[in-house]
Amino acid sequence: MSAKFPLTLHQVLVRRQGKTVIGPLNLKLETDGVTIIVGPNGSGKTTLLRVMHGIERINGGTVSWAQDDPSKHAFVFQSPVVLRRSVAENLAYPLRLLKVPDAEVKAAVAQWLARIGLSGKAQTAATRLSGGERQKLAIARALIRKPDVLFLDEPCANLDGHATREIEAILKESATAGTRLVMATHDMGQARRLAQDLVFMLNGRIHESGKAEPIFVAPKTKELAAFLMGDIVV
Amino acid sequence: MKRFLVATVALLFAQGAAAEDMRLAVTTSFDSSGLAEVLLPAIKADLDIDLRLLVVGTGQALKLGEAGDVDAVLVHSKAAEEAFVAAGHGTHRREIMYNDFVVIGPATDVAGIRDGSSAADALARIAAVQAPFVSRGDDSGTHKAELAIWTSAGLAADGFGPWYQSVGAGMGAALNTAAGLDAYIFADRASWLNFGNKGNLALLYSGDPALFNQYAFLPVNPAKNANIRNDLAMKLEDWLTSPRASDLINGYEINGEALFVFNAVAQ
Amino acid sequence: MGGNSWNSVAISIQKRNSDPTERTSEFGRWMIDIYEGLKAALWLVVSLDPELWDISLRSLRVTLTALVVASVIAIPLGTYLAVQRFRYRRFVISLINALMGLPPVVIGLLVYILLSRSGPFGVLNLLFTPTAMIIAQVIIITPVIASIAHQAMRELWAEYHDLLISLNTTKWQRIVTLIRDGRRNLLTAALAGFGRAIGEVGAIMIVGGNIDHVTRVLTTAIALETGKGDFALALGLGFVLIGIAIVVNLAIHTLSRTEREGRW
Numbered sequence: 001m002s003a004k005f006p007l008t009l010h011q012v013l014v015r016r017q018g019k020t021v022i023g024p025l026n027l028k029l030e031t032d033g034v035t036i037i038v039g040p041n042g043s044g045k046t047t048l049l050r051v052m053h054g055i056e057r058i059n060g061g062t063v064s065w066a067q068d069d070p071s072k073h074a075f076v077f078q079s080p081v082v083l084r085r086s087v088a089e090n091l092a093y094p095l096r097l098l099k100v101p102d103a104e105v106k107a108a109v110a111q112w113l114a115r116i117g118l119s120g121k122a123q124t125a126a127t128r129l130s131g132g133e134r135q136k137l138a139i140a141r142a143l144i145r146k147p148d149v150l151f152l153d154e155p156c157a158n159l160d161g162h163a164t165r166e167i168e169a170i171l172k173e174s175a176t177a178g179t180r181l182v183m184a185t186h187d188m189g190q191a192r193r194l195a196q197d198l199v200f201m202l203n204g205r206i207h208e209s210g211k212a213e214p215i216f217v218a219p220k221t222k223e224l225a226a227f228l229m230g231d232i233v234v
Numbered sequence: 235m236k237r238f239l240v241a242t243v244a245l246l247f248a249q250g251a252a253a254e255d256m257r258l259a260v261t262t263s264f265d266s267s268g269l270a271e272v273l274l275p276a277i278k279a280d281l282d283i284d285l286r287l288l289v290v291g292t293g294q295a296l297k298l299g300e301a302g303d304v305d306a307v308l309v310h311s312k313a314a315e316e317a318f319v320a321a322g323h324g325t326h327r328r329e330i331m332y333n334d335f336v337v338i339g340p341a342t343d344v345a346g347i348r349d350g351s352s353a354a355d356a357l358a359r360i361a362a363v364q365a366p367f368v369s370r371g372d373d374s375g376t377h378k379a380e381l382a383i384w385t386s387a388g389l390a391a392d393g394f395g396p397w398y399q400s401v402g403a404g405m406g407a408a409l410n411t412a413a414g415l416d417a418y419i420f421a422d423r424a425s426w427l428n429f430g431n432k433g434n435l436a437l438l439y440s441g442d443p444a445l446f447n448q449y450a451f452l453p454v455n456p457a458k459n460a461n462i463r464n465d466l467a468m469k470l471e472d473w474l475t476s477p478r479a480s481d482l483i484n485g486y487e488i489n490g491e492a493l494f495v496f497n498a499v500a501q
Numbered sequence: 502m503g504g505n506s507w508n509s510v511a512i513s514i515q516k517r518n519s520d521p522t523e524r525t526s527e528f529g530r531w532m533i534d535i536y537e538g539l540k541a542a543l544w545l546v547v548s549l550d551p552e553l554w555d556i557s558l559r560s561l562r563v564t565l566t567a568l569v570v571a572s573v574i575a576i577p578l579g580t581y582l583a584v585q586r587f588r589y590r591r592f593v594i595s596l597i598n599a600l601m602g603l604p605p606v607v608i609g610l611l612v613y614i615l616l617s618r619s620g621p622f623g624v625l626n627l628l629f630t631p632t633a634m635i636i637a638q639v640i641i642i643t644p645v646i647a648s649i650a651h652q653a654m655r656e657l658w659a660e661y662h663d664l665l666i667s668l669n670t671t672k673w674q675r676i677v678t679l680i681r682d683g684r685r686n687l688l689t690a691a692l693a694g695f696g697r698a699i700g701e702v703g704a705i706m707i708v709g710g711n712i713d714h715v716t717r718v719l720t721t722a723i724a725l726e727t728g729k730g731d732f733a734l735a736l737g738l739g740f741v742l743i744g745i746a747i748v749v750n751l752a753i754h755t756l757s758r759t760e761r762e763g764r765w
Contacts, residue, residue: 053667055663055667071669073737074667074668075663075667077664077667081661081663083661083664083678083682084657085682093668094668097668097669097670173661254720257629262728265596266729286629286710286713286715287712287713287714288711288712289708289711290710300619301617301618301619302618302619302623303618303619303628303629333584340652405727406727406728406729407727407728410728430729430731430732458618458619459623461618462618462628465508470607
């Protein structure tokens, strides 16, 4: 697992419709931990995540893993995408793509259903779940393949306190189990709760980054200081 | 449920055994007369031939013969038939039977053709009052015969006004249109007698020798392709010109009226 | 049309029609025609008329076969067009939509020319057989099914796009997933094709020849009886055709249980 890292982004540039969305941008992600990306809306957090995951086309620079195996990343979108199938089949889907044997699939699905508390709704159509349940499903579906890295794009943005707490619990568990988490959020409380490393983005560039604790206590740039105070930063 | 479905599928796709199949293109007038229903079973019994009838207009029938898609053709348009044979598409022309054409019109007979002195006179009277008239307009034997009568009356059909409606359809469809419009129409007696939607129409004029309607059998030239069953066509021709066919054809009646007159000569 | 029971219905109508003085008023006439049609339909079905069986089964056989073949072509095609970007994609999609509007009788003529013994595929001896009719109908309904399938798959793909790409699926896996999850709408597409085919008459008349006991089906029989002026029988056959179409639709919906709530 550690051979996959570090992930190096070198002079990465993304332009859409004539405007620079992010870049030029340099970042290096090491092996362990939980990296939280924060920044105002429109600062490019989503794009950065997608670039790291490999589902966004870049116009300049390089994105390189030490050893890339794309099936070992997973992504959770801000609006949970569920397949028009039952909850259990949603969970099983990534495993079936990898042709995992049936018995293993059943076991993994049962285990994760229990962890996200949806065992009673295994046969329900996933489209009938609430927002929080869907997002839990999406995260479970992402984690069921035991990915090395999990990217999350503001997963709790539209959820209530209950759901947020449950999800953060699941994320903490998987981080402890060794999954590398890279998550964007605009909820500073959540950032404080979860971050080990922090990346602050502004206008498509990384404004400041480093270990979470020191930055929260003493931000180096005034923009980050203002942002941490809750000011609107442009 | 599953067994029901399997049985249904099996039933749908069951194929019958194939006997000796022969394809004959015939005109819609012939089919409308109903004579085929008498002849086909007899042909099957006597010759063990499954005669497959393609009921199309004369023009299309001759075209099918030209393409070699049928084994023989039975139509009623002498000039076109002779051209067909001359061009090498058919081996020869054999006359089988005739019926006659009649002029049908609204029972009120606004053009007064009941008193017509001849077929040409009858049609001329219709043109004179510009009464509604439906024409086959499809280059069929009936259509050609109609045009010939107009010509003999000194009139040109393509110069007529909107009272003359050229529908481009088979006999039955044209009769339907005439019934719907209370119009005059030139038809063959057999189709008229067998027609089921007469409405206000009645048979107004008949009997002029110029309305003679000869049916002929033309075997398609077997040199066209290897699939043409000229052997069956010859068998059928022999049968159609035999006393047996003569009895059936002369004996075919609708409401007590005979429709066709057998006139094949031995060869 | 041969067979006794046809004639018994036809002659009874003839007797009524041949005497003009017996005609009822214009207002009543059309109602009687429809009533006679319904009566004819009922009688034909209840008496298990063998002619009716023959042509109905053939109608179903030709159309259902055409439906299966056309779906096998059209559904993956429509799905592929939804997920794969390529240079002339928009043109192909517009073309397929345009082909939906092709008059079936024109397609029939083209197929006839190709299958004629004097044509390029004459050696196959397919003309005037049910197979020729199936070929013509496949050509007619494939654009219909492909177009509707494409529309449905496009919407579904927009929904699944990010997720399926994120999960590193192959093109083939995407197509299979879309077809599986969109099967309800694909069924609608297929049934639209079925409707188009079961009521089609122009093309199959030309390539089939409407030969009694060989290529005669419900629609061509209706055309024949209409042409003979036997409206009651034609209507009767028409009602039977409508009935069959409804039964098939219901059967397919029931079998696939697409309307059941909450369960897939």
